[in-house]
Amino acid sequence: MKNHILEKRYHIEIIPPRHDADDLESDLATFAEKYRRVMDSGYCVCLTDNAMGRMTFQGHEVITELGLPVEPEQVMIHLNTFHSKEQLDEILTALQALGVKYLLVVSGDGAPNMMRLTPRDLGSEGLSVTSVELLRYIRANYPGFVPGVAFNPYEPAEAEFAKMERKMAAGASFIITQPLLGRNEMFERLLAKYPDVPVIAEAWMSKRAYLLSDVVGYEIPTDAAYDPVATLKELVALYPRCGFYLSILGFKTQYPLIGDIWK
């Protein structure tokens, strides 16, 4: 992952088509177009796992169905705890066969119709499965993957850093943050604490910053002015040792601009 930062390789999030898509054919075509564009740019495609608790097709399913290329340095798959054990192993086996290397292991957003891994499934103790147990399971059973974890700079610091310690002990190789809206002290503390770990800062590329209210833990007004491109420029200038993960990126208007921002 260090080479991603050295080579200034953006991580670009793409959400796979939803299970209840009204026009799946069209959604698949759009997905393929975005995926190929990111690959052609030399960036890293990051595919979410039922983000926000909304059921989508898994990254490996879409890649396989569309016959998309997998370059190990250019694909990252999110994996959360809202799966049955059978589904989890099916996903990991399929990703392995496709040659995927990077995983972002998170607890995830559930929904009532999703299964959830149990400690018994993963042979762990405790009452529930978090990214830590999932990470341990992957490290033990699928050693070929390079797993990373998430960091939330809006959580109470001590708890979040204690959690990060457990994630590192479980075998995390890199860290990706929740969206940063500018300079962030807790993020800087993270950089200081883990100087040798590759850290990727998420930049929220939607103008609708209020959608992040739940993430940051305070109400962002719906009419709050937010310039995502300016924020990305600010983050690039502030944090030169980091990589950048772009979520909700506009492929028509924003994509042509990002190459010049981080070079």
Place this chain on the structure above:
Amino acid sequence: MNILVCVKQVPDTTEIRIDPEKNTLIRDGVPSILNPFDGYALEAAARLKDKDPETRIVVVSMGPPQAEKALRACLAAAADRAYLVSGRAFGGSDTLATSYILASAIRTLEEREGPFDAVFCGKQAIDGDTAQVGPEIAEQLGRPQVTCALEAFAEGGGLRVHKEVEEGVEVIDVAAPCLVTFTKPAWNLRYPTIRRKLAADKAEIPVLGEDAFPAIDRTRIGLAGSPTQVKRTFVPPQKTGGVTIREEQAADAAKKLLALLDGRGVLAGGGESHGS
């Protein structure tokens, strides 16, 4: 095995709010979903098909044209064929009328699809919560029924059903043709694959209107055929949190409980001391 699964499209009750003035559901902006219990019924059928690929799964839903979306979701997940029962004359049907219409539909579908060894239903729809339609269909068809099933296995030409009861699980063998209603098992309806979803989006879903049932008794359908009348809808007062007694010893907990009851005058006049 030939299995028919009855399904219903329902509003996602996790997202429903109630108008505090009119005491009615605010349906605007509430997404429609496949009734989760019907999803469990479909999954039970799919599990039978996993063991015997010759098994055929037909789904039927009674509802407005929009209910087609729920049927396509069933096709995407596991069903082989889907039918929509839809017509103005069916509107306003209560559970009795609905079960009569669905029983008529099942007889009609058997002429097209062959006899069904089993009819599977969710134990109830999450919008009405009556748990009446499945059992009423069985009555209308004159077929044996098992309710609140967790899983069903093919056994001796019929089904062996694991039924949830208060004490645990009861195992019941039922002869085909039969009807089984399903409660929540330890799993969910399987996810669709991309290929199945693409095929489901293009599948033809025949609509059975009033004309499809020439022998139907029109006095038994729709509003006119529905003996249920809604007198009033209201939001029940919310229960307060109550008091939780967390003493480690049972005797301590009992003492605390008695003291609480005594303090509220519940025990007053009982005439007995609860000193120890």
